[in-house]
Amino acid sequence: MKRQIIRLAIAFMLIGANPAYAIAVDAVTLQDPALETRARIIMQGLRCLVCQNQSIEISDAELAGDLRRIVRERVAAGDTDAQVRAHLVARYGDWVLMRPPFRLSTLVLWAGPPVLLVLGGIALWAGQRRREAPVLQPLTEAEQAKLREITAPD
Amino acid sequence: MIIELGHFALILAFVLALTQASLPLIGAARGNAALMAVARPAAFGQLIFLLLAFAALMYGFVTSDFSVQVVTANSHSAKPMLYKIAGLWGNHEGSLLLWVLILAIFGAAVAGVGDNLPATLRARVLSVQAMIATGFLSFMLATSNPFTRLIPAPLDGNGLNPLLQDPGLAFHPPFLYLGYVGFSMAFSFAVAALIEGRVDPAWARWVRPWTLAAWCFLTIGIAMGSWWAYYELGWGGWWFWDPVENASFMPWLAGTALLHSAIVVERRDALKSWTVLLAILTFSLSLLGTFIVRSGVLSSVHAFATDPARGVFILGFLVLVIGGSLTLYAIRAPILKGGGIFAPISREAALVVNNWLLATACATVLLGTLYPLLMDALSGGADKVTVGAPYYNATFTPLMVPLLMMMALGPLMSWKRGDLAGVLSRLQFALGLSVLSMLLVWYLREEGPVLAVFGIGLGVWLIGGALTDLAERIKLFRAPFATSFARAAGLPRASWGAMLAHGGVGIVVLGITASTAWTEEKIILMQPGDEATVSGYVYRFIRAEQGPGPNYTALRGQFEVSKNGAPLVSLEPEARSYPTPPMDTTEAAIYPMLSGDLFAVIGNPQGDKGWSARLYFRPLQSWIWAGAIIMTIGGVISLSDRRHRVGAPRRAATSIIGGAPAPHTAQ
Amino acid sequence: MRWRSFIPLILVGLLAAVLFVGLGLDPKIVPSALIDKPVPQFDLPPLPGKEPGLIAADLAKGQITLLNVWASWCGPCRIEHPQLMEIANTTDVRMIGLNYKDDPAKALAFLKQLGDPFASVGADRTGRVAIEWGVYGVPETFLIDGKGRIVMKHVGPLRPEDIPEKILPAIKAAAQ
Numbered sequence: 001m002k003r004q005i006i007r008l009a010i011a012f013m014l015i016g017a018n019p020a021y022a023i024a025v026d027a028v029t030l031q032d033p034a035l036e037t038r039a040r041i042i043m044q045g046l047r048c049l050v051c052q053n054q055s056i057e058i059s060d061a062e063l064a065g066d067l068r069r070i071v072r073e074r075v076a077a078g079d080t081d082a083q084v085r086a087h088l089v090a091r092y093g094d095w096v097l098m099r100p101p102f103r104l105s106t107l108v109l110w111a112g113p114p115v116l117l118v119l120g121g122i123a124l125w126a127g128q129r130r131r132e133a134p135v136l137q138p139l140t141e142a143e144q145a146k147l148r149e150i151t152a153p154d
Numbered sequence: 155m156i157i158e159l160g161h162f163a164l165i166l167a168f169v170l171a172l173t174q175a176s177l178p179l180i181g182a183a184r185g186n187a188a189l190m191a192v193a194r195p196a197a198f199g200q201l202i203f204l205l206l207a208f209a210a211l212m213y214g215f216v217t218s219d220f221s222v223q224v225v226t227a228n229s230h231s232a233k234p235m236l237y238k239i240a241g242l243w244g245n246h247e248g249s250l251l252l253w254v255l256i257l258a259i260f261g262a263a264v265a266g267v268g269d270n271l272p273a274t275l276r277a278r279v280l281s282v283q284a285m286i287a288t289g290f291l292s293f294m295l296a297t298s299n300p301f302t303r304l305i306p307a308p309l310d311g312n313g314l315n316p317l318l319q320d321p322g323l324a325f326h327p328p329f330l331y332l333g334y335v336g337f338s339m340a341f342s343f344a345v346a347a348l349i350e351g352r353v354d355p356a357w358a359r360w361v362r363p364w365t366l367a368a369w370c371f372l373t374i375g376i377a378m379g380s381w382w383a384y385y386e387l388g389w390g391g392w393w394f395w396d397p398v399e400n401a402s403f404m405p406w407l408a409g410t411a412l413l414h415s416a417i418v419v420e421r422r423d424a425l426k427s428w429t430v431l432l433a434i435l436t437f438s439l440s441l442l443g444t445f446i447v448r449s450g451v452l453s454s455v456h457a458f459a460t461d462p463a464r465g466v467f468i469l470g471f472l473v474l475v476i477g478g479s480l481t482l483y484a485i486r487a488p489i490l491k492g493g494g495i496f497a498p499i500s501r502e503a504a505l506v507v508n509n510w511l512l513a514t515a516c517a518t519v520l521l522g523t524l525y526p527l528l529m530d531a532l533s534g535g536a537d538k539v540t541v542g543a544p545y546y547n548a549t550f551t552p553l554m555v556p557l558l559m560m561m562a563l564g565p566l567m568s569w570k571r572g573d574l575a576g577v578l579s580r581l582q583f584a585l586g587l588s589v590l591s592m593l594l595v596w597y598l599r600e601e602g603p604v605l606a607v608f609g610i611g612l613g614v615w616l617i618g619g620a621l622t623d624l625a626e627r628i629k630l631f632r633a634p635f636a637t638s639f640a641r642a643a644g645l646p647r648a649s650w651g652a653m654l655a656h657g658g659v660g661i662v663v664l665g666i667t668a669s670t671a672w673t674e675e676k677i678i679l680m681q682p683g684d685e686a687t688v689s690g691y692v693y694r695f696i697r698a699e700q701g702p703g704p705n706y707t708a709l710r711g712q713f714e715v716s717k718n719g720a721p722l723v724s725l726e727p728e729a730r731s732y733p734t735p736p737m738d739t740t741e742a743a744i745y746p747m748l749s750g751d752l753f754a755v756i757g758n759p760q761g762d763k764g765w766s767a768r769l770y771f772r773p774l775q776s777w778i779w780a781g782a783i784i785m786t787i788g789g790v791i792s793l794s795d796r797r798h799r800v801g802a803p804r805r806a807a808t809s810i811i812g813g814a815p816a817p818h819t820a821q
Numbered sequence: 822m823r824w825r826s827f828i829p830l831i832l833v834g835l836l837a838a839v840l841f842v843g844l845g846l847d848p849k850i851v852p853s854a855l856i857d858k859p860v861p862q863f864d865l866p867p868l869p870g871k872e873p874g875l876i877a878a879d880l881a882k883g884q885i886t887l888l889n890v891w892a893s894w895c896g897p898c899r900i901e902h903p904q905l906m907e908i909a910n911t912t913d914v915r916m917i918g919l920n921y922k923d924d925p926a927k928a929l930a931f932l933k934q935l936g937d938p939f940a941s942v943g944a945d946r947t948g949r950v951a952i953e954w955g956v957y958g959v960p961e962t963f964l965i966d967g968k969g970r971i972v973m974k975h976v977g978p979l980r981p982e983d984i985p986e987k988i989l990p991a992i993k994a995a996a997q
Contacts (some may be wrong), residue, residue: 029677047540049851049957053396055542058389060738062922063957066948091955093854098542100525105537109525113518113549120510128498128506431829438833451843465844473837480830487826524839531842536852 026065030072039075042084043068045098055098157222160210161301164251167203167258168291170196174261174284178277182350190277197265197280200287201258208242208255211300215242221307224248224300230313232705240324246448246464247300249327253444254290256328256335257283260364264339271360278346279339286338289471297464316706316732316739322382330375330402334440336368337409341437344430345479348486353426358419361433363793365416369409370789376402377782388740388755390673390770392778395546397452400523401443404516408436411512414505422569424493424502428509434483438476439516445472451527499574501567504560511557518549558612558663561656562619566626580626584618602671609667616660620653651792658784665777668750673772679764689771691752692716693725698756698765706730708741711756711765715745727756751775853955853974860969861953865943868918868925875917875943875950881969885995886915887988888963889939890951892923893931895959901978902935908984909938914992918942921951921959964988966995 030036043057048064056064056071067088074084088096100106139147174196181189214222215238218231228245229238242248261283268276294300343361347353379402384392393399412432418425446452449465496502522541530538562584566577578585592611595602625631627649628641674688680695687693698711709729715722725743732739745752750773757766855861860880867874880886889905891898909916918939920928925944932939945951954963955974964973973991975983 045542045544047542053394053542058387058391063948066952070952089854091854091952092957093538093852093955095538095540095851098540099544099548100539100541105529105533106525106539109521109539109541109545110549112521113514113553116517117510117514117553120514124506124510128503427826435829445840449840449844450848451840451846452848462844466841469837469840469844472840473833476833477830477837480833484823484826484830487823524836526848527843527846528839530846530848531839535846535850538852 026068028069028072030076035075036072038081039068039072042071042075042081045085046071046088047096047098049092049096156210156213157219157301157303160207160214161299163203163206163210164291164299164301165295167200167207167254168288168295170200170203171284171287171291174200175281175288179281179349182274182277182281185274187273190273193277193280193284194265196284197258197261200284201255201262204251204255204258207301208251211248211251212239212242215239218311219307220309220311221303221305222300223302223304226304226308226311229311230705231310233313233319234704236321237319237324243327243331244324247294247298247302249331250290250294250298251300252328252331253335254287254294256331257287257290257338260336260339261287264364268360275346275350275357275360278349279342282342282345282349283338286342286475289475293464293467293471297461297467313705313732316730316737320382320386322378323386326375326378326382329371329378333368333370333372333375333409334402334405334437334443336364336371337405337412337433337437337440339364339368340409340412340433341479344433345482348430348479348482348489351486351489353419353430353490355420355423358416358429362413362416362420365409365413365433366789366793369406369413370786370793372402372406372409373782373786373789376406377779377786381779384775385742385744386739388742389768390742390751390753390772390775395519395522395541395543397523398443398447400519401439401446404519404523405436405439405443407512407516407519408432408439411509411516412436414508418502418505419493422494422496422502424496425506425509426493427487427490428506430490431483432509432513434476434479438472438479439520441472441475445469446523452523494570496569497571499567500572501564501569504564504567504572507560508557508564511553515550515553515557518553519546522546522549555612558616558659561659562615562622565619565623565652565656581619581622583625584615584622587618588612588615599672606667606671609671610664613660613662613664613667616663617657618660620657620660623649623653623656646795648792648795651788651790651795654788654791655785656788658781658786658788661777661781661784663781665774665779665781668774669772669778673770673775676767676769678767678769679760680767681764684764686767686769688769689750689773690717691722691771693754693767693769695765695767698759703730706732709756709758709765711754711767713743713754713767713769715752715754723752725752725754727754729755729757746776748776749773850976851957853971855955855971856974857970857972860965860971861950863950863953865919865945865950868920868928868942868944870929871918871939871942873941875919875941877969880917880965881967883967884915885967885992886917886965888917888919888954888965890919890921890954890956890959890961890963892921892959893927894923895921897978898960899931899935901960901980902938904979904981904984905938906936908988912989912992915940919951919954919956920944921956922946922948962988964991964995 030039040057044055046056046067048054048056048059048061048067050061050063051059054064056067070088071084074087079087085097094101094103100109102110174193177189178191178193178196181187181192211222211224213219214225215229216235218225218229218238220226220229224245224247225241228248229241233241243252261280264271264276264283265280268279271279340361343357343364347357376399379399380392383394384390412429415425415429415432419429445465445468449468450462451465494502522545525541526539562581563574563577566580567574588611591614592607595607595610599606624642627645628638630638633641676686676688676693678686680686682695682697685692685694692715694714694716696712696714698709700707700709702708707730711727711729713725713727715725723745725745727743728741730739730741731737740755740757743754750771753768753770753772753775755768757768759765860877862877863875864877865875873879875888880888887908905916908914916938918941920942922945928942928944932942943950948956958976960978962975962979963971966972972995973987975987979988
């Protein structure tokens with residue numbers, strides 16, 4: 001099994017699997033600077049599928065270039081930011097978004113940090129309550145008598 | 155022959171580790187001084203043999219001995235010597251050897267200078283340290299032996315990844331490992347204390363220097379990695395929330411909490427449970443990081459070549475070490491109870507809140523890092539998500555804000571019962587400065603993001619807070635200047651260290667805020683003679699030409715930058731093409747200034763339209779690195795404090811309040 | 822013994838379980854977003870001699886189809902090719918090729934040299950149609966049922982054991 005996994009890992013050829021450490025500059029950009037800026041921001045939020053953890057904006061993999069072209073086309077065609085993203089999610093799934101979507105399956109992910117914070121806070125507050133010195137109970141009659149006995153001058 | 159000697163030395167080190175892991179522990183349990191005394195020579199011996207093994211492997215790399223498998227896989231005769239050396243730890247097997255060597259260095263250090271530790275504690279600490287070493291050494295000997303031969307030897311190696319042929323990156327792993335492995339000392343001390351049955355201020359006093367040293371190294375290691383990414387990857391990014399970056403950040407967060415928590419144990423004999431747990435968790439996170447990088451479970455730019463067999467081994471080791479120590483923690487929880495009482499508003503309470511926020515932040519990073527794996531596992535591969543920077547910006551950053559706000563208050567708060575109103579009134583100067591800076595930024599950058607204004611205010615607040623701390627301690631303006639001066643000269647180094655470190659954080663915050671919010675970028679095609687203006691700086695493209703390098707060919711460009719007509723600097727970025735292994739890289743040309751960095755990148759020509767160029771101005775970018783260095787200097791100064799050099803006081807023979815007499819007297 | 826102190830241990834145990842499962846998974850494989858969805862309605866011109874190319878409408882006309890994305894420049898495609906020949910020879914599934922960013926002459930030479938399992942091959946010179954199919958690497962293989970819906974996607978080269986383990990059962994399921 002080990003050999004197969006290694007073979008698969010090496011064998012699956014990613015499109016334009018040139019490690020993307022060179023910069024990506026496209027020859028064709030949108031004429032309207034406002035649209036181009038919008039397109040760039042959308043690209044920053046889309047993951048390059050054949051690189052490790054990079055956005056398509058900075059990757060110089062071939063597929064990233066193809067996807068950038070598509071983003072520009074859709075922005076020029078008048079799609080909103082959400083529509084452009086949806087276009088790519090329809091083809092590649094939620095994985096292509098850098099920001100995980102709000103779904104039932106990502107509930108723990110998004111709710112986790114605030115819940116942890118609150119739970120931690122409650123635990124600390126409870127700990128502080130326990131730490132504070134307990135209220136001393138008044139002495140009983142028998143104990144008072146004993147005390148008088150012990151402290152009485154001889 | 156030398157390689158085989160190195161292999162033999164590794165095996166001997168393993169045997170010594172095994173001995174050191176068992177005999178002193180038994181000796182401590184039975185009060186047998188002879189068995190306990192085995193620890194010290196064993197630790198020294200382990201160090202010597204691992205140094206020999208390391209030297210042998212280094213010899214293999216330096217002489218380009220391609221009959222050694224790792225040398226062939228990671229080196230090449232044409233590589234500059236510095237990178238042949240760095241190639242030793244630029245791969246899985248070699249980096250493990252570095253790991254165990256550093257583990258042995260720390261162990262030997264405790265064996266050497268830990269004379270003021272009680273014999274049983276020292277024996278136990280060294281035993282636990284050796285248990286970790288045994289695990290790693292057996293892993294190496296079984297699955298990842300750096301001394302494996304390759305017969306017949308090829309004529310030349312496969313070359314090292316050109317990205318690693320860089321001074322910054324060459325030394326980033328050693329610093330990181332000094333940090334990761336340094337936290338193993340805190341772990342060993344914690345587990346030893348749990349076995350012994352006692353956690354007290356003396357213990358905290360012994361643990362702190364090791365933790366501080368590890369923290370300093372890790373801070374530098376992380377900063378170096380970020381700095382490398384910044385100048386190497388070609389677009390000025392320096393933090394990507396990549397799983398392996400997170401794997402180094404989590405121990406740092408936990409380690410920072412540990413450092414502060416240990417202060418409370420030392421001064422007030424409180425927060426013992428927190429501190430011991432943090433000591434265990436910090437090192438556990440280091441181990442988890444090791445697992446993540448080498449097992450292939452997460453997709454990352456950093457991942458070493460992966461092998462599930464290795465992954466299983468490391469996971470098993472992880473379960474044993476972390477599971478074992480946490481079981482011990484749970485069982486011994488009663489001895490960690492109690493301690494000094496403190497009011498809800500006090501320095502202890504502030505440190506508790508500090509722990510709470512840092513721990514939650516650390517847990518958030520852990521959640522984000524492992525969530526893709528969790529979803530993949532639970533959905534059987536059908537449903538995957540990416541957790542990228544937007545998630546962390548939305549969850550991590552909000553946690554940091556209250557923490558940073560409180561950082562200015564904590565050092566001014568008294569122990570046991572603090573006066574919040576008093577502290578706030580003493581911080582008026584810092585607050586005023588902060589508000590002033592926010593107004594100034596708002597005026598200068600009207601269109602700027604609101605959060606950035608707040609970020610600047612926060613950074614200035616922190617620096618102001620550090621200055622206020624200093625002013626308070628030396629009674630500045632409240633006593634004659636000569637008195638203040640004398641007080642400053644006599645201040646304990648730990649105080650200087652803390653002020654520098656906290657001020658350093660403020661500088662980092664300013665750097666991050668400005669460079670993230672106000673970086674201006676121009677991505678264009680340029681012909682020679684073209685000009686582009688970025689934030690008032692005029693980049694003029696002079697020329698670009700192809701040329702050879704030692705083991706690559708490069709496209710070299712030249713830009714002249716001027717401001718207001720006056721020439722400033724000439725930038726010469728490169729785009730390199732390496733043959734073995736085939737890879738293209740960008741070498742950005744960077745000119746750091748106090749106000750920000752000029753950053754230029756050149757790319758290949760697009761037909762006859764010109765050369766592609768990315769030009770930037772990144773405000774306050776260097777403040778990030780400078781701040782990190784200042785933080786580290788603060789840590790180092792704190793390390794040199796008198797009380798660490800003089801050593802901890804002898805433990806009392808009996809405790810006055812509540813405890814049973816100590817089971818042994820100090821030597 | 823305080824039960825609260827065991828919480829970290831329990832959490833680590835859960836974490837270890839997740840990590841153990843993770844060792845058997847590949848984080849780089851992206852699951853298809855098109856399972857149980859109709860095929861993208863895009864046509865491709867044919868490779869010379871491999872008419873009629875890729876016609877989306879044809880995929881919904883009742884016959885089960887295997888679509889393989891390949892290229893002559895792709896090494897793993899060579900490795901998996903015998904498996905494609907086997908499927909062509911032993912099943913009556915219609916095989917259609919999507920030739921990705923390739924030179925037609927080289928693509929035809931590839932088929933001539935290694936065998937031609939395809940009834941028809943569409944030439945995607947720019948890779949645009951492949952993006953519609955959610956392709957991100959070569960080779961990839963899709964199974965389409967008689968109603969024109971994608972029912973299975975295999976990423977990477979087909980190994981011999983994938984045929985009985987994955988492909989044949991999927992064909993059988995699609996036939997029902």
